[in-house]
Amino acid sequence: xxxxxxxxxxxLALVLVWSACLVPMHGAQAQTSQQAxxxxxxxxxxxxxxxxxLIDQRFTPDEDLVTLRGELVGFRSQFLAAQDANSTxxxxxxEQIAALGPPPEEGATEAEEVASxxxxxxxxxxxxxxxxxxxxxxxxxxxxxxxxxxxxMRERQxxxxxxxxxxxxxxxxxxxxxxxxxxxxxxxxxxxxxALQDPAxxxxxxxxxxxxxxxxxxxxxxxxxxxxxxERLVGxxxxxxxxxxxxxxxxxxxxxxxxxVPVAAVVALGTALVLTSLTGEIGAALASALVQAGIxxxxxxxxxxxxxxxxxxxxxxxxLPAPRRREGRFMANLAGLFMGLNVIISTVFxxxxxxxxxxxxxxxxxxxxxxxxxxxxxxxxxxxFRLAAADGGETRFFDRIVGVFGKLAMIIGIGxxxxxxxxxxxxxxxxxxxxLVSLGLITGLVFLTQLVDDTYDIVTNRGPxxxxxxxxxxxxxxxxxxxxxxxxxxxxxxxxQLLEVWQVLREGFSIGETRISPTNLLSxxxxxxxxxxxxxxxxxxxxxxxxxxxxxxxxGQKAIISGTxxxxxxLAALVAISxxxxxxxxxxxxxxxxxxxxxxxxxxxxxxxISGLILLIERPVAEGDWxxxxxxxxxxxxxxxxxxxxxxxxxxxxxxxxxxLISGKVTNWTRYNSLGRIIIPVGVAYGSDTRKVARILKExxxxxxxxxLDPEPQVHFVDFGADSLDFELRLxxxxxxxGLSVRTELRHQIAERFKEEGIEIPFAQRDIWLRNPExxxxxxxxxxxxxxRDPRDENARTKxxxxxxxxxxxxxxxxxxxx
Numbered sequence: 001x002x003x004x005x006x007x008x009x010x011x012l013a014l015v016l017v018w019s020a021c022l023v024p025m026h027g028a029q030a031q032t033s034q035q036a037x038x039x040x041x042x043x044x045x046x047x048x049x050x051x052x053x054l055i056d057q058r059f060t061p062d063e064d065l066v067t068l069r070g071e072l073v074g075f076r077s078q079f080l081a082a083q084d085a086n087s088t089x090x091x092x093x094x095e096q097i098a099a100l101g102p103p104p105e106e107g108a109t110e111a112e113e114v115a116s117x118x119x120x121x122x123x124x125x126x127x128x129x130x131x132x133x134x135x136x137x138x139x140x141x142x143x144x145x146x147x148x149x150x151x152x153m154r155e156r157q158x159x160x161x162x163x164x165x166x167x168x169x170x171x172x173x174x175x176x177x178x179x180x181x182x183x184x185x186x187x188x189x190x191x192x193x194x195a196l197q198d199p200a201x202x203x204x205x206x207x208x209x210x211x212x213x214x215x216x217x218x219x220x221x222x223x224x225x226x227x228x229x230x231e232r233l234v235g236x237x238x239x240x241x242x243x244x245x246x247x248x249x250x251x252x253x254x255x256x257x258x259x260x261v262p263v264a265a266v267v268a269l270g271t272a273l274v275l276t277s278l279t280g281e282i283g284a285a286l287a288s289a290l291v292q293a294g295i296x297x298x299x300x301x302x303x304x305x306x307x308x309x310x311x312x313x314x315x316x317x318x319x320l321p322a323p324r325r326r327e328g329r330f331m332a333n334l335a336g337l338f339m340g341l342n343v344i345i346s347t348v349f350x351x352x353x354x355x356x357x358x359x360x361x362x363x364x365x366x367x368x369x370x371x372x373x374x375x376x377x378x379x380x381x382x383x384x385f386r387l388a389a390a391d392g393g394e395t396r397f398f399d400r401i402v403g404v405f406g407k408l409a410m411i412i413g414i415g416x417x418x419x420x421x422x423x424x425x426x427x428x429x430x431x432x433x434x435x436l437v438s439l440g441l442i443t444g445l446v447f448l449t450q451l452v453d454d455t456y457d458i459v460t461n462r463g464p465x466x467x468x469x470x471x472x473x474x475x476x477x478x479x480x481x482x483x484x485x486x487x488x489x490x491x492x493x494x495x496x497q498l499l500e501v502w503q504v505l506r507e508g509f510s511i512g513e514t515r516i517s518p519t520n521l522l523s524x525x526x527x528x529x530x531x532x533x534x535x536x537x538x539x540x541x542x543x544x545x546x547x548x549x550x551x552x553x554x555x556g557q558k559a560i561i562s563g564t565x566x567x568x569x570x571l572a573a574l575v576a577i578s579x580x581x582x583x584x585x586x587x588x589x590x591x592x593x594x595x596x597x598x599x600x601x602x603x604x605x606x607x608x609x610i611s612g613l614i615l616l617i618e619r620p621v622a623e624g625d626w627x628x629x630x631x632x633x634x635x636x637x638x639x640x641x642x643x644x645x646x647x648x649x650x651x652x653x654x655x656x657x658x659x660x661l662i663s664g665k666v667t668n669w670t671r672y673n674s675l676g677r678i679i680i681p682v683g684v685a686y687g688s689d690t691r692k693v694a695r696i697l698k699e700x701x702x703x704x705x706x707x708x709l710d711p712e713p714q715v716h717f718v719d720f721g722a723d724s725l726d727f728e729l730r731l732x733x734x735x736x737x738x739g740l741s742v743r744t745e746l747r748h749q750i751a752e753r754f755k756e757e758g759i760e761i762p763f764a765q766r767d768i769w770l771r772n773p774e775x776x777x778x779x780x781x782x783x784x785x786x787x788x789r790d791p792r793d794e795n796a797r798t799k800x801x802x803x804x805x806x807x808x809x810x811x812x813x814x815x816x817x818x819x
Contacts, residue, residue: 039078051145069149076142082135086128093125161430164423166357168364177361180354191280201277208275215272222265249454258302266294289347293340303443304332317446318384331376335436338370360425370432371417378409434490449476524580531572539565559616611658612641628667629656669736676736680746683724685760697729700749706742707731724762
């Protein structure tokens with residue numbers, strides 16, 4: 001029963017979505033036109049009193065309340081537009097009054113001319129504010145009445161869902177159902193018989209007979225043969241165009257003919273029934289329900305072929321084996337059939353004209369069958385998730401969502417018939433049929449996202465191995481957002497409630513004395529986007545055209561480009577805020593609290609940000625410099641506002657906070673030039689010819705191609721070491737970045753020349769003196785003669801022992817020194 005309402009309101013949902021996109025763009029023009037015509041407050045007061053009377057009546061029909069609500073919404077829109085009446089003039093008057101200075105304090109006076117002018121401006125301000133104040137009062141009254149009607153409608157809807165009907169399993173109630181079916185059939189037969197006996201209806205039937213016959217023939221031919229031809233044609237295109245994106249996109253679009261053509265045939269069939277003029281009121285309603293049932297059935301059939309394709313394909317939304325796909329298509333056909341039958345039964349057997357017992361018994365068998373179909377569809381969705389998880393790889397978000405939907409469908413498929421058997425038939429219908437319709441809508445979203453993705457591949461020539469693009473993902477996310485109102489209507493949300501939500505969004509919210517509406521937000525984003533794009537264009541022009549022709553180094557060019565980007569984005573934000581009419585003065589308290597939070601919680605981030613700006617402006621470190629920060633040494637790759645990336649010599653990236661570069665000790669080896677000095681220490685054995693050593697080192701240094709001639713390489717005899725005579729070879733290289741490789745090569749040459757000249761490179765030597773070598777040989781230590789201890793000789797023995805140890809250490813030192 002509720003499916004009929006869903007099908008009727010889907011189109012309205014699309015209209016709501018379209019209007020939601022258009023209203024912000026044309027809100028200013030509509031508001032201006034509404035301001036031109038002031039509301040008729042006398043008519044409004046009379047209407048409001050009548051509306052309050054109808055609302056207070058307990059048994060006012062839902063149809064009357066819906067009509068009343070629509071009229072109230074119209075008044076409320078007028079009052080909302082009238083609230084801003086004379087806003088420009090009011091702002092000007094306030095500025096004029098502010099220009100006169102603050103009013104005098106109590107007991108003080110001001111110039112008579114100023115006081116007179118102030119009183120005149122205040123009087124004008126009060127007159128201009130009066131229409132806005134009246135509009136605000138009327139708006140609040142209309143808004144209150146609308147909310148009261150919405151509250152009543154919600155209560156009635158909840159009461160209807162929780163109403164306990166007689167159980168359809170009770171045989172006593174079957175009699176009421178049989179009476180309802182017989183009564184409807186008898187009424188339909190009476191209407192047909194009366195039409196056949198009426199000469200006027202017979203004449204109309206004879207005149208329309210050729211058209212009726214033609215419509216029946218066309219509809220029958222299309223339903224019998226045309227649908228199969230279309231499916232075969234689309235399937236062939238899909239098979240042949242599996243590797244050609246253009247054919248695949250065209251085949252996807254042509255697949256919609258599987259809905260359009262059969263539905264057109266059903267429309268022709270319904271039109272033929274109406275043109276016979278012999279079916280009566282029930283026949284006319286049946287013809288309308290037949291069209292809606294045809295839409296539901298053929299849409300479900302198309303959705304089944306999309307979710308469960310005939311041929312196996314990697315692009316199929318659900319990866320299932322062939323038998324399960326065949327079962328899925330069969331279940332989708334049954335789902336469409338049962339939803340169509342539900343529409344026909346709800347139309348022919350009007351629930352408002354039948355007893356609750358009859359309605360429960362008539363609706364229950366179809367609900368059981370639909371529940372079984374929903375349960376099997378949910379089982380197939382859950383199977384897809386299990387197969388995707390069994391592959392061992394990471395499951396996609398889509399697969400996890402499909403698994404969740406599958407479990408929910410299985411629960412609803414079992415639970416809805418059970419609660420219907422108890423007697424909560426309306427609640428069961430509100431769960432069962434919206435679930436089936438939602439599965440169809442989800443299939444439509446999957447179809448649209450695939451179509452967008454394939455179209456984007458054609459436009460951009462994206463290959464199958466390329467990573468997923470962002471634009472199709474954003475479009476798909478937008479389609480999901482646009483489908484939310486449709487999902488809401490499917491699950492019982494009235495279109496008037498959606499309009500109410502949109503009205504609240506149009507009204508906006510207040511920040512201080514500023515009201516923010518969707519129009520303001522749209523203006524802000526449009527202006528800011530334009531400013532952002534302009535900033536990027538200027539940065540691109542500077543980077544590719546202007547700065548390369550100057551003498552500014554690469555680091556300076558990067559600093560100018562980054563600074564231009566920051567300034568441009570800041571200006572774009574300020575202009576967008578000003579254009580949108582957002583007053584930031586009301587955010588002073590929020591900004592103060594935010595500054596305190598920044599001071600305590602974000603001080604490191606702010607410190608790094610400020611340090612980054614200093615680095616970009618002063619440029620003590622630039623990209624490409626070889627620097628040393630603490631234990632990190634490498635080449636600067638990028639400098640951002642928060643951190644600097646340093647590439648070390650082992651090709652790893654180290655991210656250093658900018659605060660460390662400003663407050664810490666930094667060695668920049670190549671800031672202004674790449675010159676740098678290297679020092680190679682060399683030690684030779686004692687007894688070597690020191691001048692010969694110096695000459696050899698000088699020749700090796702002069703032979704290095706990267707060494708500068710001014711200053712030339714130098715050799716210094718620096719010290720008499722403990723084990724060697726110490727020299728240093730010092731060179732200034734034209735590119736200190738090759739310092740390590742130059743050191744390596746020079747050491748090779750020094751080792752080779754010293755070997756040729758017979759110069760020894762010593763190594764550290766030490767002598768070890770053992771006090772008791774007999775212990776190492778395993779001999780027992782000699783026993784000392786034990787004499788009686790005399791306390792008076794204790795100090796003498798201690799002094800003698802000390803002298804022996806000192807003498808031994810001195811002798812060892814002389815021996816080392818001699819060697």
